[in-house]
Amino acid sequence: ASPKAKHYLLFILFFTGPDGEHNWSSNYPFCGGAFQSPIDFQTQLLRYDPNLPPIQVQNYNLATKEQLTLSNNGHSVQLSLPSHMYISSLPHRYSAAQLHFHWGSSNLLTGSEHTVNGKRFAGEMHVVHFNSDKYPNISMAVDKHDGLAVLGVFIEIGEFNPAFDKFFKYMNGIKYRDQKIQVTAFNIHALLPARLDEYYRYDGSLTTPPCYPSVLWTVFRRPVTISRKQFLALATALYASYAQESTTVPLHGNYRKPQIADNRVVLVSFKDGLHGILSAASPFQRKQVIQKLLVGDLADLADEGLYQLLPKLSPQPGKDKKLKKTKKQGHWSQATQKKQWSKNKVQSNTAFDTDKGICFVSLEENVMHKLERYHAKGLMVEALREVVFPELNLRSYLYCRSDLDLQTIRKLIQGRSRDEAAELEQSLAEAMLKKMRRQINQHRNPNMKTTIGHPQATIPKDFNSALTYHRPQRAEWED
Ligand SMILES: *[C@@H]1O[C@H](CO)[C@@H](O)[C@H](O)[C@H]1NC(C)=O
Ligand SMILES: *[C@@H]1O[C@H](CO)[C@@H](O)[C@H](O)[C@H]1NC(C)=O
Ligand SMILES: [Zn+2]
Numbered sequence: 001a002s003p004k005a006k007h008y009l010l011f012i013l014f015f016t017g018p019d020g021e022h023n024w025s026s027n028y029p030f031c032g033g034a035f036q037s038p039i040d041f042q043t044q045l046l047r048y049d050p051n052l053p054p055i056q057v058q059n060y061n062l063a064t065k066e067q068l069t070l071s072n073n074g075h076s077v078q079l080s081l082p083s084h085m086y087i088s089s090l091p092h093r094y095s096a097a098q099l100h101f102h103w104g105s106s107n108l109l110t111g112s113e114h115t116v117n118g119k120r121f122a123g124e125m126h127v128v129h130f131n132s133d134k135y136p137n138i139s140m141a142v143d144k145h146d147g148l149a150v151l152g153v154f155i156e157i158g159e160f161n162p163a164f165d166k167f168f169k170y171m172n173g174i175k176y177r178d179q180k181i182q183v184t185a186f187n188i189h190a191l192l193p194a195r196l197d198e199y200y201r202y203d204g205s206l207t208t209p210p211c212y213p214s215v216l217w218t219v220f221r222r223p224v225t226i227s228r229k230q231f232l233a234l235a236t237a238l239y240a241s242y243a244q245e246s247t248t249v250p251l252h253g254n255y256r257k258p259q260i261a262d263n264r265v266v267l268v269s270f271k272d273g274l275h276g277i278l279s280a281a282s283p284f285q286r287k288q289v290i291q292k293l294l295v296g297d298l299a300d301l302a303d304e305g306l307y308q309l310l311p312k313l314s315p316q317p318g319k320d321k322k323l324k325k326t327k328k329q330g331h332w333s334q335a336t337q338k339k340q341w342s343k344n345k346v347q348s349n350t351a352f353d354t355d356k357g358i359c360f361v362s363l364e365e366n367v368m369h370k371l372e373r374y375h376a377k378g379l380m381v382e383a384l385r386e387v388v389f390p391e392l393n394l395r396s397y398l399y400c401r402s403d404l405d406l407q408t409i410r411k412l413i414q415g416r417s418r419d420e421a422a423e424l425e426q427s428l429a430e431a432m433l434k435k436m437r438r439q440i441n442q443h444r445n446p447n448m449k450t451t452i453g454h455p456q457a458t459i460p461k462d463f464n465s466a467l468t469y470h471r472p473q474r475a476e477w478e479d
Helices: 003-016 020-027 162-168 228-237 283-295 298-303 334-346 358-373 377-394 406-413 418-444 463-468
Strands: 046-048 067-072 077-080 094-103 123-131 148-157 180-184 199-204 215-220 224-226 266-268 323-325 475-477
Touching: 094 148, 094 228, 148 228, 162 180, 162 228, 224 228
Parallel strands: 046 266, 148 215, 148 224
Antiparallel strands: 067 077, 067 180, 077 094, 094 123, 123 148, 199 215, 199 266, 323 475
């Protein structure tokens, strides 16, 4: 079969058989890899981030003299967008390329890709942008880690939406695969929900082959509505097959099933309606701290912001019956980790706050597992410094925000001058102890001021023991 026919067959399998997408990775390895989309936005994955600004888009109100190409590509309906439209509220300029849809069918009105605590919406629109600061066009950007930014919009059935009719009304002109027509441009902004300040943000992928993990996802919290009639026009007008084929294959149900969140968290720009949601710390502060740990002045660091990045301490570790300390120094399996995190999110009152270090710890675990396999554990620090952390700074670091793990800090400063490192460790131990005391006191008597003596008096000689005392890596959940 020609490559084109093979590609075509793959999509037919996807749309006609429920198992099609399971086999994507045979031909497209990224589909079976990391950072895949869509995901289910489960409450325990969410972190409120007060630093996420409202989404701002520029030049979305297109002049009617512009023409846009509406096409049926066999797996969706797509509207081309000019690259002078762009998102201006991300670290880079992301210029528009196209928008397209995912939807259910006439007898299954649910077909969004992302879901919220398992709830699937009627459909979902994706407005695809590429990083035009770094790449000349979308083809060059599509497989780069910072290449794409997609705005996702949930679609619900409700009131008629005139903005969508600007091109929905031409759907019969593109019934078959590879058909295209030109439509008059309009205000694309009108397709977005009214509130651009409330959204989910995470690192993910294209949801169709080749599934490159290149997408910075922004999915708006509030859906837009289209009428039932509009939805049915979308769900019944199109075919995945070519016009000249004798058997027609309807184009519907073109959504991918939820992928595992793995080590990701989802940042959210809103916290109302989310009871007890955890907050993320400032990424820029952490980035500065990491850079200082690697190459900066460690003495300076001891006086600045580092303590704010330290994990929260709990007054009585081990009191929670669900927790037990293990003497084993082994690493968690990913499954155990995931279970541990999700349980921890459900029980907000646990003795250990393992919210800290969620990304760093897991990355370390992953790297360690790989290195163990090659009996090369000694390369851990080097790997972290040379590979993992620079990559974090570029990619997840800004978006997958987590506090620094003490273990990570210690790894980062290995290799620094002994005196400097010792000074920082000493000052860290003091800070930890102070924090611990304050919290113990607050726990015992919230109204009483601290009465325990100066922390200097009882700093443990061994910094390691001070740190391991409250490190959650030693804890496991009983099942
Ligand atoms: C998956 O795809 C491969 C390669 O195209 C093919 O050989 C195999 O038969 C497919 N498996 C299933 C279950 O369809
Ligand atoms: C994208 O840019 C690259 C590099 O400049 C160029 O070779 C390629 O032809 C461009 N592709 C398209 C579709 O314009
Ligand atoms: Zn899509």
